[in-house]
Amino acid sequence: MSISLRRTGRLLRFDLANSLLRLKGLFFLLPFFLFWYPVLRFTGARLADWLQQPDGLLLASGFYTRDELQTLFVSHPPALSIFYVAALATLPLFAVLAGLDQYSSDLGRGWYRLLATRCRRAEIFAAGYLVALCLLGGALTVTTAAATGIALARADYAPMLVLGYAGQIWVILMGYSAALIGFMAMVSVSCRSPLASLFLGLFGYLFVLLFAAVLNAAVPQAPVFHYLLPSALKPLMLELRAAVLPLLLACLAAYALVYAGTAWMLFRRARL
Amino acid sequence: MAALLRIQNLGLRYGSVTALEDINIEVDEGDCIGLVGKNGAGKTTLLSIVAGLLRPDTGAVTLAGPARIGLQPQEQCFRQRLPVRRQLQHLQRLAGAFAAEELDGYLAELDAAGYVDKPVEQLSIGQAKRLNVLQAFLGTPRLILLDEPTAGLDPIAADSVREMILSRRGSVTFLISSHNLYELQDLCRRVLILDRGKLVNDIHLDEHAGADSILRLQLDREPDDELLAQLAGLAETTQLNRDRHDRRRLTLMFASDAPDRLQLAVQSLINDRGYSILQLNRGRTLSDDLAGLK
Numbered sequence: 001m002s003i004s005l006r007r008t009g010r011l012l013r014f015d016l017a018n019s020l021l022r023l024k025g026l027f028f029l030l031p032f033f034l035f036w037y038p039v040l041r042f043t044g045a046r047l048a049d050w051l052q053q054p055d056g057l058l059l060a061s062g063f064y065t066r067d068e069l070q071t072l073f074v075s076h077p078p079a080l081s082i083f084y085v086a087a088l089a090t091l092p093l094f095a096v097l098a099g100l101d102q103y104s105s106d107l108g109r110g111w112y113r114l115l116a117t118r119c120r121r122a123e124i125f126a127a128g129y130l131v132a133l134c135l136l137g138g139a140l141t142v143t144t145a146a147a148t149g150i151a152l153a154r155a156d157y158a159p160m161l162v163l164g165y166a167g168q169i170w171v172i173l174m175g176y177s178a179a180l181i182g183f184m185a186m187v188s189v190s191c192r193s194p195l196a197s198l199f200l201g202l203f204g205y206l207f208v209l210l211f212a213a214v215l216n217a218a219v220p221q222a223p224v225f226h227y228l229l230p231s232a233l234k235p236l237m238l239e240l241r242a243a244v245l246p247l248l249l250a251c252l253a254a255y256a257l258v259y260a261g262t263a264w265m266l267f268r269r270a271r272l
Numbered sequence: 273m274a275a276l277l278r279i280q281n282l283g284l285r286y287g288s289v290t291a292l293e294d295i296n297i298e299v300d301e302g303d304c305i306g307l308v309g310k311n312g313a314g315k316t317t318l319l320s321i322v323a324g325l326l327r328p329d330t331g332a333v334t335l336a337g338p339a340r341i342g343l344q345p346q347e348q349c350f351r352q353r354l355p356v357r358r359q360l361q362h363l364q365r366l367a368g369a370f371a372a373e374e375l376d377g378y379l380a381e382l383d384a385a386g387y388v389d390k391p392v393e394q395l396s397i398g399q400a401k402r403l404n405v406l407q408a409f410l411g412t413p414r415l416i417l418l419d420e421p422t423a424g425l426d427p428i429a430a431d432s433v434r435e436m437i438l439s440r441r442g443s444v445t446f447l448i449s450s451h452n453l454y455e456l457q458d459l460c461r462r463v464l465i466l467d468r469g470k471l472v473n474d475i476h477l478d479e480h481a482g483a484d485s486i487l488r489l490q491l492d493r494e495p496d497d498e499l500l501a502q503l504a505g506l507a508e509t510t511q512l513n514r515d516r517h518d519r520r521r522l523t524l525m526f527a528s529d530a531p532d533r534l535q536l537a538v539q540s541l542i543n544d545r546g547y548s549i550l551q552l553n554r555g556r557t558l559s560d561d562l563a564g565l566k
Contacts, residue, residue, distance in 0.1 A: 110349035118366040
């Protein structure tokens with residue numbers, strides 16, 4: 001049986017259509033929109049106003065460098081930038097929720113035994129990854145559109161600038177999501193229940209983050225451990241220069257390939 | 273008949289445990305083959321490897337031509353909260369051939385149309401099992417692997433499943449794992465016996481039909497030593513066994529050119545000693561082939 005895009009598409013559509021009835025949908029979508037609705041509705045516009053005042057910039061200078069402040073809150077619409085930095089900070093958590101049940105439930109309950117004689121394992125794997133990515137990407141698209149709407153409504157920057165900026169941060173967030181969903185693919189393939197996947201994902205990510213920080217402190221000349229996670233690319237993500245974008249996206253794609261590739265190596269040998 | 277399935281030198285270990293060792297089997301197109309053995313003998317492992325769920329450590333499984341495989345796993349594997357019909361239609365579409373009539377036909381055969389629109393979590397074990405068997409037939413596969421297809425089913429449902437198999441035997445190739453020896457004798461022409469991961473016997477049941485050199489008796493009471501000695505002492509008797517659990521049951525193996533005459537002689541001997549025969553059967557069964565596994 002050769003790999004079929006038709007079958008992969010069918011697997012993807014079936015799982016996406018039914019995701020609201022399953023843990024993979026509800027466990028992610030509810031917290032995601034419960035978080036973003038108040039953030040966008042109540043704080044986005046007010047926080048943007050405050051950040052354009054000296055007090056706001058002074059407080060923000062504790063978190064960002066001068067250049068980053070200039071780029072985020074002066075050169076670009078602050079309402080969108082607030083959304084962007086909040087999205088970057090929370091994306092790892094939401095990726096854990098979106099990706100925790102890519103494979104674990106179906107591996108645990110045996111659903112793949114019914115699929116395995118009808119599809120290739122690569123098709124099942126690809127569909128699982130793409131479903132999680134579509135869930136997270138779709139939700140991010142909705143919130144990016146909402147944040148763009150808020151920025152456009154403020155009318156303090158030219159509409160084309162706002163839309164261009166929105167497109168840029170959307171692309172970066174999609175790339176970051178692809179990498180993080182790849183990370184969760186590794187976790188989900190290793191577990192046979194979504195709960196185990198949740199714990200391993202959360203604590204695994206935190207552990208690697210801490211591990212990298214400790215090793216970097218021990219060996220400051222070689223910050224390579226920092227790059228175990230894609231969060232190491234945050235300085236590049238905050239540069240927001242068009243010239244840097246191709247490099248950033250290539251790096252995020254590399255993370256996605258390495259993580260998803262490792263997950264695939266585990267999946268193709270897994271006992272279904 | 274050309275071989276549809278070839279299994280060569282198949283082996284698999286789980287750590288220090290040998291699940292399968294040096295399995296060599298050829299299955300012809302249209303065959304209906306039974307797999308039998310004790311728990312842990314390797315039947316499910318063998319079916320899992322053939323279906324591609326497991327990778328063997330050694331050996332190979334070769335399927336002739338573009339053959340689709342249907343698999344009925346031992347446990348039901350549907351998603352819990354989705355209506356089963358939706359899942360069955362999805363499985364049909366994946367096989368590339370969605371036909372509502374095909375699904376409806378199978379539902380009617382197994383009398384499952386009344387609950388197929390419910391999610392599995394609302395079904396009984398038997399209802400879920402029927403649908404689990406049904407999905408293996410969807411898309412008209414050339415080879416269907418069934419792992420204890422009637423275990424847990426009521427007698428009517430079990431009959432329906434057997435009918436499904438019998439009506440397609442010859443056009444579809446079956447590999448059936450079962451602990452129900454009578455069922456395998458009815459359905460299969462060939463039975464493979466596995467023991468501790470090895471293929472210990474390959475029985476063609478047609479040969480059994482002519483092998484009526486076994487007499488099974490149930491007496492009205494436990495026979496005394498004298499009767500046993502007389503039965504064992506008959507010239508044609510090769511072996512005399514007593515059932516461990518029911519001491520009234522005897523199995524007499526013999527070699528005779530006139531089995532009918534011998535049977536009458538045994539009956540007379542028993543009756544003359546004052547015993548009554550409650551049950552008498554003659555012929556070889558799978559139980560005899562499995563006796564060596566005890």
